[in-house]
Amino acid sequence: MTRSKSIRLAFVAIMLATACKPALSHIGVGSANSFAAGLAHPLLGLDHIMVMVAVGLWAALKGGRAIWAWPAAFVGLMLAGGVLGIAGVPVPVVLPVILASIVSLGLLITAAVDLPVAIGAVLIGLFAFFHGHAHGTEIPETAGGLEYLTGFALATALLHCAGIGLGLLAGRRFRRLVQLAGAAIAAVGLGLIVGAV
Structure with missing residues (x-):
């Protein structure tokens, strides 16, 4: 598949997701105030598992520097988005982009799209930022956000490794x-x- 076709495919996935319902794992997450809660959360949501494993699968397909660069980009920008979410900085279309990330990464793997490492890192980082922001907004003002984000980052990295x-x-x-x-x-x-899953 050519790069222009891949970009169009990803764009279509994002457009489909703009009309979707919210990802269920981002509603009523329960406790978001401890390391253990952060560690458990990615393992309890289907959207999390799909995206985190997809990043690892795509990195393995690409090989080379992507094996560490793409997961590192995801974790780093997820944490940046989480900090902005904790700070209350509004970001539009968070949940649609999260769902679009699942479809887009799945299609990129299916087509074995071979993007340059830097471009793949930017795309993965963009998706990660929205995932992180969603979780930052879930953390109560009185909670230990750093502990939650640390657990969340570790679980994310483990799913990438898987x-x-x-x-x-x-x-x-x-x-x-x-x-x-x-x-x-x-x-x-x-x-x-x-809404079928």
Whole structure:
């Protein structure tokens, strides 16, 4: 798939998501005031698991510097978005972009899109910023936001590692299985958008 087709595909996914319902894991998250709550939260939401594993799978497909750069970009910009969310800085279309990230990353894996590492990091970082902002806004003013974000960042990194591990385990020989996993991730994202999941 050419780069221009990939960009158009990602754009269509984002446009579909602008008309979607909110990601359920971002509503009524319960406790958001401890390291343990932050550590558990990404493991309890389907949208989180899909995106975090997708980043790892796509990084494994790309290989090289992407294996560490893309997850690092996600975690770093997720934390930046979280800090702005805690500070109460408003950001529009957070939940639609979160859902679009699931579909977009799934499609990028399915098509085995080979973007330059820097461009992939920017795209992943953009999605991560919105994920982080959503979580920053969930933290009560009286809560220990730093503890929650630390746990959240660690769980995020672990899910990235799981995706990388699965992608590397599949290797070149079973690359199609990784691409099929990408298709499943995109399908889950579309299911979340239309309310079927």
